Amino acid sequence: MSDRWVAVLAGGLSHERDVSLRSGRRVSAALRSAGVTVEEWDADAGLLPRLRDHRPDAVVIAMHGGEGENGSIQTILDLLDIPYVGADPAACRRAWDKPSAKADLRRAGLQTPDWVVLPQSAFRELGAQPVLESMVARLGLPLMLKPDQGGSALGAQVVRSAAELPTAMVGSLAYSDAVLAEEYIDGVEVAVPVIEDADGTPRALPAVEIVPESGVYDYTARYTAGLTTFHTPARIDDTTAAKVAHLAVSAHRLLGLRDVSRTDAVVSRTGEVHFIEVSVSPGLTETSLVPIAIEADGGSFGEIYAGLVDRAIARSQKR
Amino acid sequence: MTTSGQPPERPGARSLDPHLQRYAARAAGMTASEVRALFAVASRPEVVSLAGGMPNLAALPLDFLSEQMASIIADEGMTALQYGSAHGVPKLREQICEVMALEGVTGHPDDLVVTVGSQMALDLVTRIFVDPGDIVLAEGPSYVGALGTFASYQAEVRHVVMDEHGLVPEALGAALAAADQAGRRVKFLYTIPNFNNPAGVTLAVARRAEVLEICDRHGVLVIEDNPYGLLGFDGQIYPALRSMDSDNVIYLGSFSKTFASGLRVGWALAPHGVREKLVLAAESAALCAPTLNQMVVSRYLATHDWKGQIKSFQTMYRERRDALLAGLEQHMPAGCTWTRPDGGFFVWLTVPEGVDTKAMQPRAVTARVAYVPGTGFYADGFGSRQMRLSFCYPPPERISEGVRRLAGVLSDELELLRTFGPAMSRVLSGPQTPAPDTA
Numbered sequence: 184m185s186d187r188w189v190a191v192l193a194g195g196l197s198h199e200r201d202v203s204l205r206s207g208r209r210v211s212a213a214l215r216s217a218g219v220t221v222e223e224w225d226a227d228a229g230l231l232p233r234l235r236d237h238r239p240d241a242v243v244i245a246m247h248g249g250e251g252e253n254g255s256i257q258t259i260l261d262l263l264d265i266p267y268v269g270a271d272p273a274a275c276r277r278a279w280d281k282p283s284a285k286a287d288l289r290r291a292g293l294q295t296p297d298w299v300v301l302p303q304s305a306f307r308e309l310g311a312q313p314v315l316e317s318m319v320a321r322l323g324l325p326l327m328l329k330p331d332q333g334g335s336a337l338g339a340q341v342v343r344s345a346a347e348l349p350t351a352m353v354g355s356l357a358y359s360d361a362v363l364a365e366e367y368i369d370g371v372e373v374a375v376p377v378i379e380d381a382d383g384t385p386r387a388l389p390a391v392e393i394v395p396e397s398g399v400y401d402y403t404a405r406y407t408a409g410l411t412t413f414h415t416p417a418r419i420d421d422t423t424a425a426k427v428a429h430l431a432v433s434a435h436r437l438l439g440l441r442d443v444s445r446t447d448a449v450v451s452r453t454g455e456v457h458f459i460e461v462s463v464s465p466g467l468t469e470t471s472l473v474p475i476a477i478e479a480d481g482g483s484f485g486e487i488y489a490g491l492v493d494r495a496i497a498r499s500q501k502r
Numbered sequence: 503m504t505t506s507g508q509p510p511e512r513p514g515a516r517s518l519d520p521h522l523q524r525y526a527a528r529a530a531g532m533t534a535s536e537v538r539a540l541f542a543v544a545s546r547p548e549v550v551s552l553a554g555g556m557p558n559l560a561a562l563p564l565d566f567l568s569e570q571m572a573s574i575i576a577d578e579g580m581t582a583l584q585y586g587s588a589h590g591v592p593k594l595r596e597q598i599c600e601v602m603a604l605e606g607v608t609g610h611p612d613d614l615v616v617t618v619g620s621q622m623a624l625d626l627v628t629r630i631f632v633d634p635g636d637i638v639l640a641e642g643p644s645y646v647g648a649l650g651t652f653a654s655y656q657a658e659v660r661h662v663v664m665d666e667h668g669l670v671p672e673a674l675g676a677a678l679a680a681a682d683q684a685g686r687r688v689k690f691l692y693t694i695p696n697f698n699n700p701a702g703v704t705l706a707v708a709r710r711a712e713v714l715e716i717c718d719r720h721g722v723l724v725i726e727d728n729p730y731g732l733l734g735f736d737g738q739i740y741p742a743l744r745s746m747d748s749d750n751v752i753y754l755g756s757f758s759k760t761f762a763s764g765l766r767v768g769w770a771l772a773p774h775g776v777r778e779k780l781v782l783a784a785e786s787a788a789l790c791a792p793t794l795n796q797m798v799v800s801r802y803l804a805t806h807d808w809k810g811q812i813k814s815f816q817t818m819y820r821e822r823r824d825a826l827l828a829g830l831e832q833h834m835p836a837g838c839t840w841t842r843p844d845g846g847f848f849v850w851l852t853v854p855e856g857v858d859t860k861a862m863q864p865r866a867v868t869a870r871v872a873y874v875p876g877t878g879f880y881a882d883g884f885g886s887r888q889m890r891l892s893f894c895y896p897p898p899e900r901i902s903e904g905v906r907r908l909a910g911v912l913s914d915e916l917e918l919l920r921t922f923g924p925a926m927s928r929v930l931s932g933p934q935t936p937a938p939d940t941a
Contacts (some may be wrong), residue, residue, distance in 0.1 A: 200863055227546070307921045337536060338864065349922040356918060357864040406534035409519025416514060425588035470518050
């Protein structure tokens with residue numbers, strides 16, 4: 184039980200505003216059920232004065248995409264000296280930029296699908312066709328195409344033929360100025376939340392296996408209850424499960440993340456575990472993976488987040 | 503799936519909706535969508551929303567309304583807060599007939615059913631006329647809320663082309679002949695003849711009799727949806743289709759655009775036999791439209807200069823329309839065309855070939871401007887080159903700024919298409935259709 188009061192930040196102006204509002208409502212309700220006093224605030228022009236005037240004991244950032252994940256809000260909270268759950272700004276930036284995160288993990292010897300990241304200007308200046316051909320030659324088909332930043336699978340597509348590629352490019356570039364093209368790994372899609380214990384040790388929760396009805400875990404499959412079946416724990420053998428957990432904890436540590444993160448990975452048909460991306464502000468909606476994993480682990484979503492709030496406050500008191 | 507229709511029971515397997523196998527087929531399209539998610543951003547004040555069709559209520563006499571509502575509760579609370587008849591408050595039905603008389607409609611209050619907005623009226627009409635698989639004709643493009651209603655009753659929507667003078671009679675005749683030849687049943691034509699949502703065009707008066715005659719000849723009912731009819735910017739009022747044919751036209755009306763959308767008061771005026779069924783359908787759908795809200799509308803019509811109020815709405819919306827059209831003229835890149843409405847809320851914009859307005863929407867949201875992609879206004883996947891721009895809500899200077907932003911987004915998108923264009927030629931054969939400004 185906590186006697187702290189917390190501001191949950193949700194909304195903002197990113198493409199994921201709607202998801203964020205749902206995450207905010209869900210985590211607020213969970214915190215309240217754990218005895219925490221909660222106010223839900225939109226991240227708008229009035230946020231700074233509100234934070235300054237009301238100074239919550241801690242902030243839970245339930246914003247997805249943009250300012251909630253790229254370190255901006257975290258920087259503001261640091262400036263105001265208000266404790267918050269989650270990674271510091273520098274770590275957020277490392278995780279937010281998918282190619283940077285992949286490069287960090289590859290350097291550490293972890294597997295991630297081969298990739299190419301290119302800004303829109305490269306296609307314009309070098310000519311789209313030869314660049315696309317080189318991309319396909321390097322990564323093969325099918326390949327995964329997504330914005331280099333952002334979440335909720337917005338702008339992400341599996342491209343199965345070269346003919347689909349230009350249109351898919353236009354779709355991905357609608358969300359960001361650069362695209363990340365990735366080798367497509369056929370296999371079992373899993374998500375592994377990592378929660379830090381009271382002493383700060385990151386611990387992987389059971390991997391959630393994601394089986395979308397349509398075969399693609401896109402926006403609709405993510406946020407329409409029932410269109411995806413989740414298996415917790417994932418239907419993988421113990422050795423693979425350990426590798427998946429190791430990957431998630433490694434990503435959390437290598438990128439300097441804090442409190443909570445969610446690593447998305449694919450287990451290939453041959454049992455290799457590939458890092459896809461990591462989120463510092465994972466979805467907390469009714470259909471999101473972190474609450475599912477916490478529940479599968481026998482935990483209480485509200486109690487876990489209340490514990491993270493207490494840790495954030497304790498951290499600030501030590502400074 | 504098991505034969506019992508229950509979800510499979512597997513250890514650790516979890517579907518977040520255990521009722522998934524139980525839904526009716528008509529619920530199939532009810533899923534989360536990226537387009538809807540982006541509209542959540544459009545509601546923020548930083549974004550110039552040319553997307554929503556929210557009436558601008560700024561000109562309403564709120565103090566006066568507040569007094570009137572208090573008086574209704576104080577003087578007639580026992581009636582206002584009680585269930586009412588599914589038919590509607592009698593006095594209001596009489597007053598609605600006076601409103602419709604402005605458009606030449608001579609209806610009897612008994613043939614009128616008050617509904618929760620005209621959306622409910624449309625739902626009731628579809629409910630009593632349409633069986634799954636029946637064909638409904640609608641203008642192309644058509645009101646997205648109507649398409650949703652038709653989908654929920656599993657109708658097959660076929661669009662009929664419009665040009666700058668509205669529905670094209672020859673296209674209507676051809677669509678009906680094609681259905682006849684195929685032995686298919688067309689239940690009705692759904693039309694928004696005045697200041698069409700989303701196209702902004704108006705059915706030419708000279709075409710109205712012809713449209714009615716064609717439908718009559720083929721034994722097809724006409725559903726005339728007319729929420730914007732009194733919002734002609736020069737005060738012009740077109741004769742309602744219902745005024746020209748009282749036997750074969752069901753007229754749907756609303757106070758949402760001429761008074762207050764939040765009160766949700768609309769109506770259907772139907773031929774006598776149809777009205778009986780509408781009342782019974784209304785009873786099973788909602789028991790009755792909210793009595794208090796009906797009494798508020800009635801009091802407003804009785805005590806306020808509602809015609810003067812409509813004039814002030816006309817002036818306000820005309821200024822906004824002018825701002826939008828001027829912005830389009832000034833900023834839009836070559837190859838764009840658009841309609842020029844003389845009333846209502848909407849302009850229909852067609853962008854150069856190759857641009858997919860739905861795919862471009864995230865870029866627009868990033869630039870803090872919102873619109874509705876054209877595909878939402880077609881039941882068959884058309885409209886990828888179009889978008890609906892509404893001018894009803896933001897003030898003129900915000901509309902100008904919104905169009906400036908939109909033009910920038912479009913220019914960026916065109917540059918992207920120039921970059922990828924040659925490689926895209928093989929996949930650009932997606933649905934395209936003549937739009938009201940280009941047909």
